[in-house]
Amino acid sequence: MANLTVNRLGTSFATPVVLASGPAGFGYELSDALDLAQVGAVTTKTITREPKAGNPQPRLVDCACGALNSIGLENPGVEAFVQTTHARIIQLPLRRILSLAATSHDEMEQLARQAAALSGYDAIELNLSCPNVGGTITGANADAVGDFVRAAVGVSSIPVLVKLPGDSGNLLRSTEQALKAGAAGLTLINSVRGLRIDWNTGRPFLSRVYGGLSGPAILPIALARVFEVREAFPSALIIGTGGLSDLGSCLEMLMAGADLVGIGFGLMVDPELPQKLAGELRHWLDERGMASVEEVIGIAHSGGLGVH
Amino acid sequence: MIRLDRPLVAAVSYPPDNLIKRNMGARVEDKELENRDATLNGSHFFWQKAQLIDRRTSTRYARVLLRGLELPCDVEVGQFVLVRYSDDPCLPRAFSVMSGSDLGLELFIKTEGRVREKFAAAPMGTVFEVRGPYGTPYASKINFNRKYVLVGGGSGAAPLLHFRRKYPHLVAGEVYGFRTEDACDLLNEVDLTVESTTGLRAHEKLQSVWRPGMGIIACGPEAMLRLLAQQYRQEPDVYVSLEARIGCGIGTCLGCSIQTSTGMQRICKEGPLFALEELPWLT
Incomplete structure (x- = not known):
């Protein structure tokens, strides 16, 4: 049977399928729905220094092949997270990535220091690309990306990943700055800024007007970003996220160069999707006599599968 | 004002068990509640196939019956299901259940929007997929x-029609407001208050039905709930059932979180029913 294990960041992920930050909650809510042994890692909801109530309703509106969300990083804040939620997450039998967001270098450093005091996480993911919290998107400014990464790397003993936007800033420059500052890898991409208008009322659907588009609609955008970053930075770790809904899209993402694939929107539609994907991926590899999922990662850059 | 103190943390971090027990009505046995919790937290994460076996439509509404071998029929009053057709990768739609029995799940829906139009047009026998039921039963809160x-x-009449069937002894009166006569033939088991013929809207009709000492359970558009809330905010036991675009249905995505007097709560998990005093923004 084909091996789905992916060894990266000095650790081993049971499968390349990881739960992206957001729709997965803190992971344990899904333990009844999911066989967590089939999941490579859970990425927590993004934690901020202060508690955040998130945005007013409406926070969701759908569209062809996706949805716009405007949750606004609702979370209990780091102190409450440490006191309550943390203990439940570290009992989960899979790799854990802690997602953090901050609005300044100092806040990032303080938050990362608090996170560094926690054991049980395999990496920190800096969410520098949420489109729903106002202000400028840090991830769109390459210098700011480097600055925030340095803040976190300086106080952290575990690998630091950076989640960058797919639709703003110069992604290659931001990636370069992140890696120079010591980031161990990238999560590409966050949801893409979008808008829908209720034509019955003539007003935007979402309370904050714009939202983040996710779902199959953004798959080609995510693939392009992963492909170009892989091409420019052959050894950077990439978690490819954006519109993965079936085996085919996961294979595309791996072939484009993602080491791991993140499921977000797909989890909202079908809580069982991650384990279905892991199963289907194993079956697909078996049918082709491939021993390991490593054999497909990045092959779109090197002539493909060798079939005609 | 958004409150960002400890209750927010409690509401976001914990499953709703405590909440359910705190608000539990006196006549619901603990045993029954335990079973209900098991249903809520347990096994309904899977998409189940269900066939469209009956449908009556009007211009704007449809009453549909879905039946499937493994379709959950033990739906409590106030709970909802998510429905999608085929393996559509888009967000499913949430519908309150109008009745759940061995015959299947009955839904009463407005026929606009992607999934809804499909409901109105699909031939009998069309296979849909259903996930749920989700949400805290009304019985755990009132x-x-x-x-x-x-x-x-x-x-919004759908869960109330379920309520009257299951708890007839708790019903003191009924008001079902519609703009036009359109839905009358679909809901012939009850009298409707039709604005185009009577000139009355639901909250206006309510004034001649409600008497001091009665509670209220309301479900409908936010504008209706607001008007009602302003009128009855001083009264005890006024409950409103809220609606939002539902994402995951299981409480993880926070797409349906709302502010309440005890912090953020999720319509899909702690809701959809809330006591009026929990929702200061509605009044």
């Missing part, structure tokens, strides 16, 4: 020592 006027607006 005071059982009171009788209620049920106030529905449009397709």
